[in-house]
Amino acid sequence: MSAPHDVLEAPARRAPGEVRLSVEQASYAYGAGGERAAPLFTLGATSFQVRQREVVAVLGPNASGKSTLLRLLAGAAKPLSGRVLLDGFETVALDPRTRAQRIAVVQQETPLLFPVRAWEYVIQGRHPYGRGLRFETPEDVAIAENAMAQLGATHLAERPMHQISGGEKQRIILARALAQQPLLLLLDEPTLHLDLGAQVELLRQLRRLAEENRYAVVIVTHELNLAAEFADQVVLLHHGKCLRVGPPAEVYRTELLEQLYGTQIEVETGARGVPRVIVRGRAISTPGLDS
Amino acid sequence: MKPLTPKRLAWTCGILAGVLLAVMAVSLKFGATPVSLTELLVNLWRVAVGSIAEIPSEHRMFVFELRLPRILLGVLVGAALSVAGAGFQALLRNPLADPYVLGVSSGAALGAILSLIFAATVPVAMPLAASLGAAVTTAAVYLLGRRSGEIDSYTLLLGGIVTASFLSGVIMFLMTTLSGHDLRGFAFWLMGDLSSPAPVGAGWLFAALGLAVGAIYTTAADLNLIIAGEQEAMHLGVDVARVKLVVYLGASVLTGLAVSVSGAIGFVGLLVPHMMRILVGSDHRVLIPTSALGGAILVVAADTLARTIVAPTQIAVGALTAIAGAPTFLYLLRRRLP
Numbered sequence: 247m248s249a250p251h252d253v254l255e256a257p258a259r260r261a262p263g264e265v266r267l268s269v270e271q272a273s274y275a276y277g278a279g280g281e282r283a284a285p286l287f288t289l290g291a292t293s294f295q296v297r298q299r300e301v302v303a304v305l306g307p308n309a310s311g312k313s314t315l316l317r318l319l320a321g322a323a324k325p326l327s328g329r330v331l332l333d334g335f336e337t338v339a340l341d342p343r344t345r346a347q348r349i350a351v352v353q354q355e356t357p358l359l360f361p362v363r364a365w366e367y368v369i370q371g372r373h374p375y376g377r378g379l380r381f382e383t384p385e386d387v388a389i390a391e392n393a394m395a396q397l398g399a400t401h402l403a404e405r406p407m408h409q410i411s412g413g414e415k416q417r418i419i420l421a422r423a424l425a426q427q428p429l430l431l432l433l434d435e436p437t438l439h440l441d442l443g444a445q446v447e448l449l450r451q452l453r454r455l456a457e458e459n460r461y462a463v464v465i466v467t468h469e470l471n472l473a474a475e476f477a478d479q480v481v482l483l484h485h486g487k488c489l490r491v492g493p494p495a496e497v498y499r500t501e502l503l504e505q506l507y508g509t510q511i512e513v514e515t516g517a518r519g520v521p522r523v524i525v526r527g528r529a530i531s532t533p534g535l536d537s
Numbered sequence: 538m539k540p541l542t543p544k545r546l547a548w549t550c551g552i553l554a555g556v557l558l559a560v561m562a563v564s565l566k567f568g569a570t571p572v573s574l575t576e577l578l579v580n581l582w583r584v585a586v587g588s589i590a591e592i593p594s595e596h597r598m599f600v601f602e603l604r605l606p607r608i609l610l611g612v613l614v615g616a617a618l619s620v621a622g623a624g625f626q627a628l629l630r631n632p633l634a635d636p637y638v639l640g641v642s643s644g645a646a647l648g649a650i651l652s653l654i655f656a657a658t659v660p661v662a663m664p665l666a667a668s669l670g671a672a673v674t675t676a677a678v679y680l681l682g683r684r685s686g687e688i689d690s691y692t693l694l695l696g697g698i699v700t701a702s703f704l705s706g707v708i709m710f711l712m713t714t715l716s717g718h719d720l721r722g723f724a725f726w727l728m729g730d731l732s733s734p735a736p737v738g739a740g741w742l743f744a745a746l747g748l749a750v751g752a753i754y755t756t757a758a759d760l761n762l763i764i765a766g767e768q769e770a771m772h773l774g775v776d777v778a779r780v781k782l783v784v785y786l787g788a789s790v791l792t793g794l795a796v797s798v799s800g801a802i803g804f805v806g807l808l809v810p811h812m813m814r815i816l817v818g819s820d821h822r823v824l825i826p827t828s829a830l831g832g833a834i835l836v837v838a839a840d841t842l843a844r845t846i847v848a849p850t851q852i853a854v855g856a857l858t859a860i861a862g863a864p865t866f867l868y869l870l871r872r873r874l875p
Contacts, residue, residue: 320772322771322772342774342775342776343774344774345774346773347774349772350772351772353766353768353769353772356765356766358765359626359632359764359765360814360819361814361819362765362819365538366820367765369538369540370761370762370765371773373758373762373773373774373775374774376758378755379758380758381540381541381542381822382540382541390538391538403538426773
């Protein structure tokens with residue numbers, strides 16, 4: 247196996263892949279009182295592109311519109327204006343089965359009602375490929391086994407989901423997404439509830455999978471330093487506005503992040519030009535970003 | 538990794554169908570008037586080869602005209618309630634959901650009683666009104682169980698229990714103000730009992746059962762994903778709204794059918810799917826047909842007990858299922874609810 251650094255290289259040193267996901271001036275609004283009432287939340291026009299093999303992190307404080315953006319990317323909500331295109335097709339216009347064959351979404355964990363073994367969970371990723379009662383074919387089994395093998399989770403196959411650790415569970419959930427054989431992998435705070443080692447391990451695996459399987463990967467996260475380490479680009483949101491899009495080294499600026507998070511922060515440049523955010527701890531006022 | 542195959546499904550259902558036939562045969566044998574095993578087997582053979590005329594008339598009356606129709610109703614009611622229970626548990630994402638606990642059976646009973654008041658001469662009105670009553674109650678309990686857009690397990694259960702009390706009150710009110718109706722018969726029927734004749738022909742009832750179970754079964758693979766979360770199911774290509782509508786209507790019709798035949802037999806929809814999960818796992822593609830068969834086995838067996846333990850007095854079968862079901866509910870409440 248190659249050294250970890252190989253897969254962590256900055257994107258500039260690798261050949262750029264084809265554009266897979268294209269977000270063009272996409273916006274969204276939702277409210278409680280129907281179309282005529284003032285919206286409770288709006289996501290302003292947002293544009294960025296994700297190439298195959300690329301990992302993009304969506305960052306921003308709470309209620310900045312990260313999850314809303316993820317819903318737009320997943321085709322689960324129709325943009326108020328603009329478009330979200332996956333290989334040239336609008337994600338929201340795809341029928342649900344086709345969409346599930348092209349986009350895999352890893353959500354924050356939902357508690358399971360009834361005991362399920364890990365392999366039963368993973369093979370659910372083949373659901374969009376079946377019809378009727380969806381008896382799994384030997385090919386489905388091979389794909390599910392391969393997905394678990396790619397994540398080093400083969401030994402967990404027969405274990406019940408409620409008896410494995412948080413990090414192991416996250417690997418199984420990710421294996422289900424892999425079994426969908428998607429083009430685009432969307433993850434909503436996948437590192438939540440994981441310890442630091444498991445967080446790094448998960449992102450390392452995502453980086454490797456993007457490379458090996460030519461996925462375009464979009465991760466919603468609060469982890470600024472992990473995003474800087476593993477993402478090719480970051481999308482910075484605040485109060486429903488897209489503030490910056492670009493490589494972490496360009497987007498991470500002390501003043502900007504201080505205003506965004508309302509706390510004293512210092513951005514240093516570490517090895518390989520990767521920025522590093524150090525929290526100094528004192529709260530500060532945050533003028534200017536909303537205007 | 539051993540995914541479900543059609544062969545394994547057929548074997549599992551075949552074994553349970555064999556058990557059901559055996560329980561039905563035992564149930565034909567036992568009753569206030571005992572029938573010897575040889576006599577029963579000989580006469581069953583006579584039925585199988587079509588020489589019914591050779592069966593002694595007394596035997597024909599006890600076994601084939603009294604016990605067999607009742608056993609068939611038991612099969613229908615057990616299958617309907619168990620599949621409705623499995624459906625409600627997946628639809629409401631609540632392992633404790635059951636037509637009786639949620640008050641849906643009471644809604645069906647109210648519908649059935651209203652049909653007796655307003656359309657006593659139209660036999661088909663009873664199962665239809667019972668299904669409608671079940672559907673309205675399910676919708677009401679679903680809305681009561683929502684908190685800020687999400688189903689809350691405890692609110693749903695409390696809402697269901699209170700709805701059941703309310704509807705029982707309305708039923709009591711109607712029963713005591715109605716003159717000229719057989720109150721004792723009503724009361725016995727409400728407790729869950731298989732001795733009353735079915736409102737319409739068994740053929741119609743079984744056809745409706747087949748349609749409703751079949752409709753729910755078409756969503757079996759989707760239900761496996763919905764119990765892990767509606768959002769996730771949607772992202773895996775499931776048309777969640779359509780599946781929920783099919784299961785909602787199917788489970789309401791099944792509850793209506795069961796209640797119009799036997800009154801409110803409790804806890805079958807809770808007990809059977811959980812027993813089957815232990816035996817065959819949580820996959821709805823095998824859980825739904827095995828629940829239908831397991832429910833039939835349970836109700837036929839319970840009704841045989843109800844007919845025989847203090848014979849010639851008959852106990853309402855609903856009393857026995859409640860005695861077994863309520864402790865199971867409490868066990869699950871403490872162990873399984875998140």
